Amino acid sequence: MKALFIISGLGILAMLAEIFKFKRALYPLVLIGILAALVANFTEFNNNESIQAFNNMIRFDNVALAFSSVILITAFLWFILANDYFTNETSLTDHFSLVLFALTGALMLTAFSNMTTLFLGIEILSIPLYVLAASKKNDVKSNEAGFKYLIMGSFASAFLLFGIALIYGATGTFDLLAIRAKISEGMPLFFYAGIIMMLIAMCFKVSAAPFHFWAPDVYHGSPTVIMALMSTVVKTAAFVAFMRLFLVGFGSATSVWAMAMAGIIALSLIISNMTAAAQSSVKRMLAYSSISHAAFMLMGILAVNPIYSMRAILYYALAYSVATIGGFTVLYRVEKQSGNTYDDFNGLAKRNPFAALGMLICMLSLAGIPVTAGFFAKYFIFTALIGSTYKWLLVLAVIMSCVGVYYYIKVIIAMYFKKPTHQEPLLIEKSHTLLLAIAVVLVLVLGLLPNFVLSV
Amino acid sequence: MLTFVIYKSILCVVVFGVSLGVAAYSTWWERKFAAFLQDRKGPSRAGPFGILQPLADGGKMFFKEEIIPNVSNKFLFVLGPSLFLLTALMTGVVIPWGKDLIIGGKAYPLQVTDINIGIIYVLGVTSVGVYGIMIGGWASNNKYSLLGAIRASSQMISYEIAMGLSIIALVITAGGTLSFREILEKQDAGISNVMYQPLGFLIFLICAFAETNRAPFDLSECETELIGGYNTEYSAFKLGAFMFAEYINMFISSAIMAGLYFGGYNFPFAHELYSAMGLQEGSVAISLIGFLVYFFKICLFISVFMWIRWTLPRFRYDQLMNLGWKVLIPLSLFNLVLTVVVEFFRGTIVF
Amino acid sequence: MGYSITQWLFGILSFLAIMFALMVVFTRNPINSVLYLVMTFFCIAGHYLLLNAQFLAVVHIVVYAGAIMVLFLFVIMLMNLNQDTEPQKTLMTKLIAGLIGGVFLAVLVGTLKGAEQLSFSQTGASQIGMVKNLGIVLFKDFLFPFEIASVLLLGALVGAIMLGKKEIK
Numbered sequence: 010m011k012a013l014f015i016i017s018g019l020g021i022l023a024m025l026a027e028i029f030k031f032k033r034a035l036y037p038l039v040l041i042g043i044l045a046a047l048v049a050n051f052t053e054f055n056n057n058e059s060i061q062a063f064n065n066m067i068r069f070d071n072v073a074l075a076f077s078s079v080i081l082i083t084a085f086l087w088f089i090l091a092n093d094y095f096t097n098e099t100s101l102t103d104h105f106s107l108v109l110f111a112l113t114g115a116l117m118l119t120a121f122s123n124m125t126t127l128f129l130g131i132e133i134l135s136i137p138l139y140v141l142a143a144s145k146k147n148d149v150k151s152n153e154a155g156f157k158y159l160i161m162g163s164f165a166s167a168f169l170l171f172g173i174a175l176i177y178g179a180t181g182t183f184d185l186l187a188i189r190a191k192i193s194e195g196m197p198l199f200f201y202a203g204i205i206m207m208l209i210a211m212c213f214k215v216s217a218a219p220f221h222f223w224a225p226d227v228y229h230g231s232p233t234v235i236m237a238l239m240s241t242v243v244k245t246a247a248f249v250a251f252m253r254l255f256l257v258g259f260g261s262a263t264s265v266w267a268m269a270m271a272g273i274i275a276l277s278l279i280i281s282n283m284t285a286a287a288q289s290s291v292k293r294m295l296a297y298s299s300i301s302h303a304a305f306m307l308m309g310i311l312a313v314n315p316i317y318s319m320r321a322i323l324y325y326a327l328a329y330s331v332a333t334i335g336g337f338t339v340l341y342r343v344e345k346q347s348g349n350t351y352d353d354f355n356g357l358a359k360r361n362p363f364a365a366l367g368m369l370i371c372m373l374s375l376a377g378i379p380v381t382a383g384f385f386a387k388y389f390i391f392t393a394l395i396g397s398t399y400k401w402l403l404v405l406a407v408i409m410s411c412v413g414v415y416y417y418i419k420v421i422i423a424m425y426f427k428k429p430t431h432q433e434p435l436l437i438e439k440s441h442t443l444l445l446a447i448a449v450v451l452v453l454v455l456g457l458l459p460n461f462v463l464s465v
Numbered sequence: 466m467l468t469f470v471i472y473k474s475i476l477c478v479v480v481f482g483v484s485l486g487v488a489a490y491s492t493w494w495e496r497k498f499a500a501f502l503q504d505r506k507g508p509s510r511a512g513p514f515g516i517l518q519p520l521a522d523g524g525k526m527f528f529k530e531e532i533i534p535n536v537s538n539k540f541l542f543v544l545g546p547s548l549f550l551l552t553a554l555m556t557g558v559v560i561p562w563g564k565d566l567i568i569g570g571k572a573y574p575l576q577v578t579d580i581n582i583g584i585i586y587v588l589g590v591t592s593v594g595v596y597g598i599m600i601g602g603w604a605s606n607n608k609y610s611l612l613g614a615i616r617a618s619s620q621m622i623s624y625e626i627a628m629g630l631s632i633i634a635l636v637i638t639a640g641g642t643l644s645f646r647e648i649l650e651k652q653d654a655g656i657s658n659v660m661y662q663p664l665g666f667l668i669f670l671i672c673a674f675a676e677t678n679r680a681p682f683d684l685s686e687c688e689t690e691l692i693g694g695y696n697t698e699y700s701a702f703k704l705g706a707f708m709f710a711e712y713i714n715m716f717i718s719s720a721i722m723a724g725l726y727f728g729g730y731n732f733p734f735a736h737e738l739y740s741a742m743g744l745q746e747g748s749v750a751i752s753l754i755g756f757l758v759y760f761f762k763i764c765l766f767i768s769v770f771m772w773i774r775w776t777l778p779r780f781r782y783d784q785l786m787n788l789g790w791k792v793l794i795p796l797s798l799f800n801l802v803l804t805v806v807v808e809f810f811r812g813t814i815v816f
Numbered sequence: 817m818g819y820s821i822t823q824w825l826f827g828i829l830s831f832l833a834i835m836f837a838l839m840v841v842f843t844r845n846p847i848n849s850v851l852y853l854v855m856t857f858f859c860i861a862g863h864y865l866l867l868n869a870q871f872l873a874v875v876h877i878v879v880y881a882g883a884i885m886v887l888f889l890f891v892i893m894l895m896n897l898n899q900d901t902e903p904q905k906t907l908m909t910k911l912i913a914g915l916i917g918g919v920f921l922a923v924l925v926g927t928l929k930g931a932e933q934l935s936f937s938q939t940g941a942s943q944i945g946m947v948k949n950l951g952i953v954l955f956k957d958f959l960f961p962f963e964i965a966s967v968l969l970l971g972a973l974v975g976a977i978m979l980g981k982k983e984i985k
Contacts, residue, residue, distance in 0.1 A: 017967050024974065063960035103978035110971035117964065125961040133968045140975030146983075175927075198927040541847075582871050582947055589874040592882025596854065599886065603847065603893050611893060619890070622883055643871075643947060 010053065010069045012046035012077055013116045019043075020109035027102040035105055036095060040088055047081045050074050065184060066123045073120035075323055076249045080115050083241045083330040089444045090338055091234040104144065107137035108238070115246035119253075124173045124183040127250060131169065131214065134246055135162045138239065142231040154230025161223035165213030168206050175203030185258040192261050201265045207254065208266050208273075214247045215303045218277035225284075228296035233344055236292070237337035240299040241330040248306050252322055255310055263313050270311050271399050277304035278405055282412040291340055292349040294416055295333070298375065301413060302329050305390055308402065312393040321389035328374065328382035328455055335371035335448030339364050342437050347430075354420055356429025364437055365424045367445040374452045376417035377410055382455035389459075476577050480557045488712035489519040491767055498771045526705035534698050538604045545601025546699065546706035552594035553710040556717045559583040561646045563730050563756035566749060575752060576646060583645035584632055587721060588625065591676060594714075595621050598685070598695050601707070605698035613694030616782065617678055617685030623789040628672035630797035631665040634804040635725055637814070638662055649729045657728035664800045666726045668793055673718040675789065677711060680774035684782050719766030720759075727762055730755030826866055833859035846892045850885060857881045871947040 019042040026035045054074055069077075095101050114133030121127045139162060143155020177183060179200035180191045209220065216224035228236045259266065277300055285297035302325075309322040339357075340349060342364065347353045358365040374383035387410065391403055437445070493508065493515065500507025508515030533539055560583075561576035580586055595618040602614020638661045639648045652658060659666045675682040686694030696707045723729060735755075744750050780788070808814045819827075836859060839852040857880045864873035905913075943949055954962050 017964075020967070021970075024970075064957050066958070066960040099981060099983050100978045103974050103981075106974050107971060107978065110967055110974070113964075113967055123961070125958065126964070129961050129964055129968060133964070133971060136968065137971045137975055140979060143979065146979065198929055199924075202924065202927040541851075580870055582874055585871065585874045585878065589878045589882065592878050592886075595882065595886050596851075596889075599889055599893070600851070603889075615890060615893065618886055622886055625882075 010067070010120075011049035012081065013067075013069075013113060013120075015042055015046040015049060016109055016116060017113040020106045020113060023102050023105035023109060026105075032101055035102065036088075036092065039105060039109070040085065043081055043085045043088065047078060047085070050078045050081065065186070066126050067117065067120050068122040069120045072253075072319055072323075073249075076119040076245065076326070077116050079323065079327045079330065080112070080119065080242055080245055082327075083245065083334065084112055084115075086331070086334045086444060086447065087234075087238055087241065089440055090237060090334060090341065092440055094232065094234045100144075104141070107141055111137040111141070111238075112242065115242055118246045118250040121250065121253065122185050122257075124177070124185070127254065128166075128169060128173065131247075131250065132166065134243060135166070135214075138235075138243060141235045141238070142227055144235065145232050148230075150230040151232065152230075154227045157223050157230075158227045161213065161227075165210045165220075168213070169210035172203045172206030172210060175199045175206065179203065185253070188258050189261060192259070196262075201262070204259055204262060204265050205269065208269060211247070211251045211254065212273055215244065215251060215307070216300055217273050217303050217307060218280040218300065219273075221277065221281070221300050224300060225293060225296045228299070229290070229293050233292065233337065233341050233349075236296070237334060237341075240295065241333050244299065244303065245326040245330055248303075248322060248326060251307075252310050252319065256313065256318065260313060267311060267313070267399075270307060271402055274304045274307045274311065274402060275405055277301065277307070278409040282409045282416075286412055286416045288416070290350050291354065291420060292344070295336065295340070298413065298416070299333075301409065302375075305387060305406065308394050308399075308406065309390045311399060311402070312390075312397050314393050314396065317389075317393045321386075321393045324382075324389055324455075324459065325386040328386040328452070331448050331451045331455070332371045332374040332381075332383060335367055335445055335452065336375065338437075338441050338445045338448065339368040339371075342435060342441065346433075346435055351419060351423045352430055354423040355427040355431075357424040357435065360429055360431070360433070361435040361437060363442065364435055364445065367449050368424060369421055370449050370452055372417040372420050374456070376414045378414070380453070380456050382452045382459070385456060385459040472573060473577060476575070477558070480562070480577060481554055484554055484557050484713050484716060485709070487716045487763075487767075488709050489523065491712045491715065492522065492708075493519050494767070495771050495774075498768065499775050502772075502775045523705070526702050529701040531702070532698075532700045534606060536606045538606075541600050541604035542698075543703070545597050545599075545604055546696075546703045546710070547597075548600065549594055549597025550706045550710040550713075552590050552597060553713040553717065556587050556590050556714075557720075559586055559645050560717070560720050560724060561649055561729065562759060563752040566752050567746075568749075574646075575756065579644060579646045582643045584636070584643050584648075584725075587717075588629060588632070591714075592622070592625060594710075597710070601699070602695035605695075607698050609691045609693070610695050610697045613685045613691045613697070616691075617695055620675055620678070620682060620684065620785060620789070623786065624672040624675035624793070627668055627789065627793035627797045628676065630794065630801055631662075631668040631672070632725075634665045634797070634801045635662050635669075637801075637804050637808055639725075640813070645724065649724055649731065652728040652731050653735075654731075656733075657726060657731070659726040662726065662800075662804070664796070665804070666722070668797045668800065669722060669726065671788075671793060673722060674770070674773065675785070677714045677718055677770075679711075679715060679770055681777040681780050682785055683774075683779060684785060715767060715770050716763065719763045719770070722766055723759060723762035729762070730759040732758050822866060826863070829859050829862045829866070833863070847889070850889050850892060853888075854881050854885050857885070868943070868946070869950075871950055 019039055022038065022042075023035060026032050031038075051074075053069060054071060095104055097104070111134050114130050114135070114137075117126060117130035118134060121130050135158075139155055139159040142158045143152050145151035173183070176188065179197050180188050182188060182191070213220045228239060231239065255266065255270075281297045281300035281304065285294050285301065288294040288297065306322055306325050306329075309318045309325065312318040312321070343349070343353050343357070354368075357368070370381060374381035377383045377387040387406075391406070394400075394403060496518070497507045497515070499505075508518040511517035511521045533542055558577035559580060561574065561579070563575040566573040566575065598617045598621075599614045602610040602612075602617075605611075635658060636643060636648075639658055640651050642648060642651075648658070674680075678685050685691075686696070691697070696704055699707060739746075739751055739754075742750075805814065833856055836852045836856040840849045840856065843849050843852060857876065861873040861876045861881075864870075864876060944953070
């Protein structure tokens, strides 16, 4: 709860910085603020007083706090990554406040307990992102990304609202727990239609196939740091929302949505991995791979295992976000120097051994090779799902992971076994080296001590 | 039920008639007033003091040739002025023109309808009035008309914000009701709301000028830049409808200002006067006196509109927008905050 | 026929709302589309009135018809869009879009089958839409969403300004 207030307050502070001319101090202030929010989160753990605030509109229970901490950690790392994004004099404070407002929405999504807060959270998260995606104003690609994102996002919101309306019509309440209590055999048919519509809307938001068409273009067109934000913080937030909605709200109506979701997962796995393997741009490959990771996290929801699936998703979200941030740090520097194709990574091991090593570990984690966090993330998801009826999905997921290994290894091969196309060494500034080191350490620590997170 | 319907219909017709009549004679008064300020005579040929001038003007409008440009969208071209006139007339129905008449034990309110959100209804209807101008300007298929229409409507929607904010402050002071009737009744003691809301009144006044597209904010019909503004292509009675609607808007906004901020049919020491004259509550005489007082206030406000028009020069368009967004809106927000704080310490607001 | 005036009004308003909504999609001229959309909003405001929610009805008109659609109209008028500039879709696209829309409609209509078993307490003129009751609901039960919506609006505002701002050199 306090974290939400701190972050939204920071957003307003960022706007005041423009007036009172402390723009320079803003960056450290924001970092301190996020740390403060994180600390506030930890103090609220197991503190049942603040669970039910505001008439049960929002519930910061332990699950919500854990996920919001993951989001805050990722956001902190992201701010280190994006330090030179905030240099444009004209709109420096605007960028800060937009990112912080998006973060506010993300935190709301971890803790919503009412359809109104769900909708508002999704909108608060999305609207700043539409703008941020288009924030390279002179770049046509970026404009296209923002525009596509806006149209698709509004489309998804329309579905969401329609679904909420139908569910409200059937149950007469917006409250998630009240809806759960009301679900029984004799619900009118349009209640189920409402659930399916919300499923579609949420799949749009997490960009699962076949509602993923916007994602690669949007990710590719946006500025790289914004893409990093979208595929970590935003993705995690959307997933928590998805999870809360379907496990808490519609958990007892699995017969309606489970089959549809299984189909969506299978489709996402196949489409994203096959297309990702065919890409020549690493940035685009990461965009498709994020769809595939979305499918893996969806499998955690499909498991409908009250204790296990939430932990598996939590672990997956953390492992994925950290590895992605690490990967993006290297990609960002490489892109600045030359470009974002595989060829630009050629011989990176000679040009900057440390960056290559970091990228290697992050890619291995994303691919799910043992000892890294990514392996255990996939392992937990699989164990969560193994008890359910969807065992065929497991087989498919394992096969598709192998395809995934192929395109992640392609980056590694380019870095270690190909002759460099650019001879000059890749320079990485200190803060980014530090960030990469943190990411690598986190990936390894999470991989070596997986129970550390699960015990939460 | 039947008497109710008949009574309301009569009242509707009377309100419309009065609005139209006042609008017609506002044109005459405007010209007389301008003449006075410029040391001229003004209209003097049609009847004594030119008193028949509005009729002559109306007749001329009516018999002129009706021109519809060839390339325009004919339906929308006619719809524009009709809509503008319609919305202008519709605002009059929520205004209570006097105290209730009590005839044979039954109360007959001098108000067409008392909806509990009267003020917002007025805002809503005026905001729809923008469409009349926009459609008319666009359908003329003339770039000057289009520019005039866009100027008029953007200025109207910009100033509506400050207007709405000053109304909210007023509503807080006036006891938390949006009904026109109740706000007027709260001023029964003769202390009008302008005492509590001087800043709000000033903001409302300026916004009313902008909302009615009157000088110094009549950028939409700035001859030097735009020929005739949004009504360049209009002639005959459709032009008349636009002009009429403008004067009706002026009349209605004067009525709103006189009602919300200056007590409407109430005036200081009204009760003392009535008891001195030996009049019963609810008698026809009281209603009539109240109505006349209200009407007098309205006429004063209309004169203020004219006085300003013939005194102040026109703004530039960027100045107009700066005034609206950078001065009036912050000022009205400040006014709102101030009102809330003051009312909190007076104890009318409880958190 | 056993229909009350309210039911007749509801039927007429719904018919008009749906008809105007269809006209929004089917007219070629964008200006007409916008005007039909405004008419649709008026019909929806009429529905609010039938529910005795006058405040919502008027606010709906002030916000949607009076402000948002005017800005739409601005943009369309200034860009001078008309039917010639609208790109033609191929027959295939139209066919597929029609098919998907039709299926969606069929599903929705099909799911309404169970609706009649729901019972709603009919209390004549409901007072929930009155501005006082609405205010109480908004500031008591829905305080948090109401307040957090300001962050949403602020975000949208900042975003719009950021995109529209000139670069300082």
